[in-house]
Structure formats: C-alpha cells, structure tokens
Amino acid sequence: MASIEIRAVNKAFGPTQVLHDVDLEVANGEFLVLVGPSGCGKSTLLRMIAGLEEVSGGEISIGGRVVNDLPPKNRDIAMVFQNYALYPHMTVRENMAFSLKLRREPKPQIARQVEDAAEVLNLMPFLDRYPRQLSGGQRQRVAMGRAIVRNPQVFLFDEPLSNLDAKLRVQMRVEIRSLHQRLHATSVYVTHDQIEAMTMADRIVVLHEGRIEQVGSPLDLYDHPANLFVAGFIGSPSMNFVRGVLRARDDTHWVEAGDGTALPVGGSPQGRDGQEVVYSFRPEHLELGATGGGVPAKIQVIEPTGADTHVFCEFCGTQICAVFGERLSVRPGETIFLQPKVAGVHLFDAANGKVLTNGIGN
C-alpha cells in the first residue's frame, strides 16, 4: 500500500483550464472521496492519478515515487470504471486473470488468485459466464474482482455505482466499504453523489470548478462547511439559505431577513453590524414553535418518507425545507411556526460565500 501526494497539479484541455493548483495528500490505507458536481474536474484528477491523462503542471507521486511520466501499467494501480469496462469477449475468469496473464504469472497462481477474489466477492458461480450474462451488480463485482486480484498499491474508483439502481447502490456501498476494511488499500473514489461520499469516506474532498473547496471528514464537512458551496453541496435535503443583514447591538447578534424578520444567532459571530450575510441552517435544525412562537412559515409541499417528514415551506420569503422525526398532522396551505436551533445556525458572507460562524461546536 502507498500514500499519494498531489502537488500544485494543473490540467488544461487546450485553452480550458480544468484543474487549478490542486494540492492533496492521501494517506496510506485511507479511503478518500472526491465529490463535486459534474464538470468540476474530479474524474480528470482521478484519471491523472491513473496516468490516463497527462499532467499539465505540478507533480503526482505514489508511494514516494513521482509518476508524472510513468505509463498506467507501471504505477501499480487498479481502477474500477463507471461502465465497468469489462472485456465483453472474455469470461469473468478471463477478465479477472487478464492483468495477471500480462504479468506472466504462473498459471496455477493465476487460478488461485482469481478464485480467492471470486470467493471474497461471491462470484464463484459466475466465473465461466460472459459479462453480458450478468446483472449490473454482478458486473460491478467482477470489475472490483479484476481490481483486487492484482493486489495493487492504490485503488481508483470512477463513479462505480452510478449505473446501479438505488437499492443495489446501497448494498454495493456497504460491500466496497467492508472490502476496504479488509484490504486496507489506499483508495480514491470519485462520485457526484454526496450521500455516497458521506457514507463511505474517511475524508472527503469537495471540488468545484477545478478547485478544492474543502477537505475533511464527512461530519466535519457537514458541521463546519467552509463556504456556501460546501454547505449547499453536502447534506440531503440541502442546507437552507436565507439572505439578510447582520445586526449587532451590545452583545446581542441577530440577522434581519429581507422581510424584516429577526433571526437568532448564537455567540458572537465574526462580521460587522450591517454586513450582508446568508443565514443558513440544516432542515433538521428547526423546531416547531407554538402558535406565535418562532417565524411563521406557509406550507407548500409535504413529503412523508416514513422515517421522517420533509416539509417545504415559505420562510422569510424564501423556500426552505424542514425535516421532522415525528409525523405531523398539517396540510399544504397551513401556516406553522418554525424556530431555527441557534446551535445549528451558520453565517456566510454574502459577498464571497466564506463562513463567518459555524453554529455547532462554536
């Protein structure tokens, strides 16, 4: 196993710059997830680690060795692709053995390694089938099997679950995670699905327009987003944003929303009186107030998920979402009173999106 170091890496396709001075370290045995919206450069970065894209500037090293000019086969990596990339004319066994054959390993050893991997992934009954005879989940497992037989220094995953249905995705998520716990292989995993990122990562890297927005553990990013982008991207349903102006009098701070409502702020936030801010809170950080207590919110849509209830409503002139653990007997069109929990309030500078205050832990 090995660590990966990425130093001031740039990538341009012609005149288009897709990665800007990316610095990143992946520790030995870590499961790092690169997440971001499509076009943010996450797949490009992964392909650069793999050696499938040239590095326009900067340096990438794997296990302390600079690999910028090494072809993929000399980097000792394995990659799982979004569309599985299984060789259609080879059986599962041949697919998994392909790389070992190229390395000219002895036949009995290849057979043993393939069967060991197949055992781990429950692929034994399918070894002599062709990829077209397998279901999506089984194909995905073969793709992983092909990666693990090689026992590489680094595993790279390029949105491996996005072609699977929702239920299978959850199942495969657990399988990949438990495989990682067993192998302790350094892994870089690309996804646009923040739930996948949250549930699988040791650390998450949020990328946006070719720049790293924030790096941290899943809960760190959830509780302490560094800017509006990360705050909006991590979490589902996403964080609520209400634009307003920060007010400070004596030691008391509050935010005056566009419609004049005063919203509570805990502690002493950075920022000055009169500064334009974005008042933000997660959907679960709202309390139902008694009539007259809290901010009136007109219900637009109610989505009961079974486990909890999502209520979309108009709050200070903005559409927000509130999540309640209990089942509510309210209807669209009715008005409820909501009170943001002060400990869960984040303030962001409206001008540059940077955080002023993170409620939790403050």
Next chain:
Amino acid sequence: MTGNAELVVARPTGPKTPAKGLIARLLLRRGTIVVFCVLFAVACITLLPFYWMFSSSLRTMENMFSLPIQWIPDPVNWMSYVIAWQAQDFTRYFFNSGVVAIAITLGNLLLCSLAGYSLTKFHYRGRGLMFVLILSTMMLPLEVTMVPLFLIIKQLDWANTYQGLIVPFLVDGFGVFLMRQYMLSIPKDLIDSARIDGASELRIFWMIVLPLCKPALVALAVFTFREAWDMYIWPLIIITKDSLRTLPLGISLFMSSYGTSWDQLMAIAVLGTLPMILLFFFLQRAFIQGIAATGLKE
C-alpha cells in the same frame, strides 16, 4: 414495409372489440403478404442472372440463343464443365485468384483496422484532415489512378508478379471508413482499462479491439474478397504470363475473334462464383451485423 405493417396495427384506437381486433389482424396479414410478394419479386430479379448463368452453362451451343428462350436446358450438357476446365490451366488460375484475394483481404483487415484504431482512439494534430484525405481516395476510380500506378509498379519491376497484383490494394479508403465507424462504438474505458491492466498498445489492439470488431471485420472481409476475386482490369494490365493469370483473365480467354464459347465460359463462371457464395453463406450473420452496426444500413 414492416413499419407500415406495424402502423396498421397501431392505428385502431378506443375500446377494442373482437371485430376490430380481427380487422387489424387481417390488415396485418394483408400487409405481411404484400411485403413477402415484393421481397419475392426482388429476390427473383436478383437471382435471375445467376440462374441464367447456370442454365447457360448446361445448354449446348446450338440452343444457347434459341427462341423461345430455353429456361430449362434440354438436353442437359454437363460436358462443358469438363471441356472448359481442360481447355486452360484453370487449377492455376483459381490458385492465383485465391492467393491474391486472400492476401488482399488479410492486408485490408490488418491495415484498415490499424488505421481505424488510430483515427478513433488516439488524439493527434491533423487526425480529422487525415480521415478526410483517406475518404477522398474513395472518390477516385481505378481508371484514374491506373496509369500512374502502372508506372510505379513497372519501376519497381513488379509487373508479372504476385506483389504487383496484391500490394496496390492492401489498404482501401472504404475499409478504413468502415473500421473507423465501427470502432467509434467501442468504449474508450475498455482501452483505458486494458492500459491499466498492463497491456501494451499493440496488445490492446490485438487482444481487445480486434476481437470486438469481429462483425465489421467479417463485413470488410466479404467486401474485399469479392472485389479482389473479381478484379479484371488491373491483372489484365500487368500480367502477361500465363502462370500468373487470375480467374477473370482465364475466363476472358473463352472470348476470341473467332467466337465465344458461351457454354464453357458460363461453366467456369459458375465455378468462379461458388467461393463467394460459400464465403457469404458461412459469414452472413456476422456480415449483416457488421453492416448494421456501422450505421451503413438501417
């Protein structure tokens, strides 16, 4: 035509009554019958020259052009096959045609797929222009390039040689086009995956790309083999030695200023058609798949 038949079924709307269902079925049946009639007629028209060739080979010379036309030869004259085969060294001509057609076919399979691979899976300056140039060679008929080609072959001292017959046709614009179109459908991830697995570029081509191109390769093989097997003008220009004559040149020997032995000519023509028919018969499934997948035919 099949589309029309489907339209007829799809047209009835509203609640289905048994009567309406029956009408739809009848209309569908009528549509199918029409389709089959038209296809049968077209098939007959296509097969007619072949039948004419076969029946002429079995007719005697006296009955060759008799009126009314003798569709079924009477008497049946099988001797024309024996006489024709002995009249010239046809074993040699068949062998020559076979060598030339197989060599040209293999050359095209290899070189056109290499060119197609380069044009689809590698990025380099001038790639698009290169493809346009290759395509533009398809616009030039052999008659245009014949004279310069002949001069080149003459300078190389390749007249009356196998290489003179083979080398000018080892790669062809159409073949490159066909392979390129097919290779566009091979996902790049497969190639990347093979790169990561440790395969060299040539091995990727050989072990991943070529096996996946089987339908296109079969289509190209059938096209190329047919063209090479039929080639007449070029061998006529550069071959003067009897031992290097190809089959079409051999067949032309039956035509002379003293007359044409139609029965023998047709007998050899029948034998000359057989390899093509057999080739197509064994490869037709993959051939049709290859043509359909390259978008050349819907």
